[in-house]
Structures are given as structure tokens and as C-alpha cells.
Amino acid sequence: MLRVPGVSEELCAQAVRDLVILGRLCAAGNLQWRGNRTSAPEAEEDEDELSDDEISAKTALQYIFERLSNIIRHESAINKAAALFPKTASLQLIAALCNPLPVETLKPCLTAIMQPLNHLTDSAILPPHSTDATFRTGYEALQSTAQEILALLQKRMGTTELINEKAKVEKAVRERREERRVKRRLEAVSDPVRDGERKRRKHEAAKVRRKEKSTEERGKRRGW
Numbered sequence: 001m002l003r004v005p006g007v008s009e010e011l012c013a014q015a016v017r018d019l020v021i022l023g024r025l026c027a028a029g030n031l032q033w034r035g036n037r038t039s040a041p042e043a044e045e046d047e048d049e050l051s052d053d054e055i056s057a058k059t060a061l062q063y064i065f066e067r068l069s070n071i072i073r074h075e076s077a078i079n080k081a082a083a084l085f086p087k088t089a090s091l092q093l094i095a096a097l098c099n100p101l102p103v104e105t106l107k108p109c110l111t112a113i114m115q116p117l118n119h120l121t122d123s124a125i126l127p128p129h130s131t132d133a134t135f136r137t138g139y140e141a142l143q144s145t146a147q148e149i150l151a152l153l154q155k156r157m158g159t160t161e162l163i164n165e166k167a168k169v170e171k172a173v174r175e176r177r178e179e180r181r182v183k184r185r186l187e188a189v190s191d192p193v194r195d196g197e198r199k200r201r202k203h204e205a206a207k208v209r210r211k212e213k214s215t216e217e218r219g220k221r222r223g224w
Helices: 009-029 052-056 060-073 081-098 103-121 133-157 159-190 192-221
Strands: none
Touching (some): 060 103, 133 159
């Protein structure tokens, strides 16, 4: 959904219009999600830690919000302006669904809604590095839109509920970070070759970023 290589801004906009209608229909009919883990593993990546009962109880609207959350939080390999089209469209769709749907319909989806909003507004999460000025401007626009959606949800659901949900999401983020740190430490002992390769890639990526930043600063000094 929306995450298509080379997708254009126009196609993303059309997808938003179609999915707004679909989302409202799912909400109106309280449709249940009948996903199959084996048929589309990438599409079900958020379901890995859920029990079969939790998956079967999921609504189609919850599934839509979860997929939108994945798209927004997914780190693109190339931080160019075009990479933001699916993210921008996904955030627009979240806003378009959060505004008219009843609060009681949105409450079961609140965790999935808050995950990308927290990702975009958390000061501890650095924005993706890019030498593309259009990308940086577009990412700042994403952050502003996320703040606007948070303000809308606060008005509709109340400050207390939103703060509680934000705290739950932030706790889950901290726990996942700690799990990754523990996994890296264990991997350094059990598979030093793989750990060394991971560190080498990280070092190379840092060198590329430093070189890009140096080139960008040199261009600014020369008036490019």
C-alpha cells in the first residue's frame, strides 16, 4: 500500500483519495481484518508479536493505520525528495481519517496512529540526513503535519488519553531500542565476523555522510 518503487506524487495523491473512501467504509461497517501471514510477510510485519486471537480481532481500519505507520517510519535507502511521496501521502491519509471518524472508532487504532506521529515529533529521533534541500524541506513539512494531527487528536480525544497513549508508545520504542542493543552485544560475541561487517558498513556510511556534508558546505562557501 503506497510503498511502490518509483511511485509518483500524482499516484500517491490518487491512492489517498481512494483509501479515504475505503477507510470510511471499513469504519462504518466495522469490518474485521482477515489477513494471512504467509501470503504477504512484509505486509504483516507488525503482526509478528501478536497472538492469533489478537490478529483475528483486528479491524480492517486498524490494519490500514498500521500499514501507514510502517510506511512513514520506514527508512529509505535514498533520501531524495521522491522518497517522501509515500510518507507524505500516508500522513495525509491519517489526517483525512482522524478528522471525520467517530472518536470511539479511532480509539482501538490510537497506538498505530501515534507511532508515526511520535517518530516524526520525538526530538530524540534525528531526521534522516540528506544533502537534498527539497528533501529536508519536505521532511520538515511532515513534522509540522504530525504536530497538527497531534493537536487535532488532543482536541477530539482529550489531553489525558493522548498523553497516556504517547507514554505507551515511547515506552515501547525504548524497549525495542534496548532489545536491539542487547542483540548487537550478543552478536558481537557469537558472530564477530558479522558484527565486524555491520560496523564496517556503519563506518562507510558515516564517511559518505561526512563527505556529502563537506561538499555541501564547500558549495555554500562558493555561493552554489
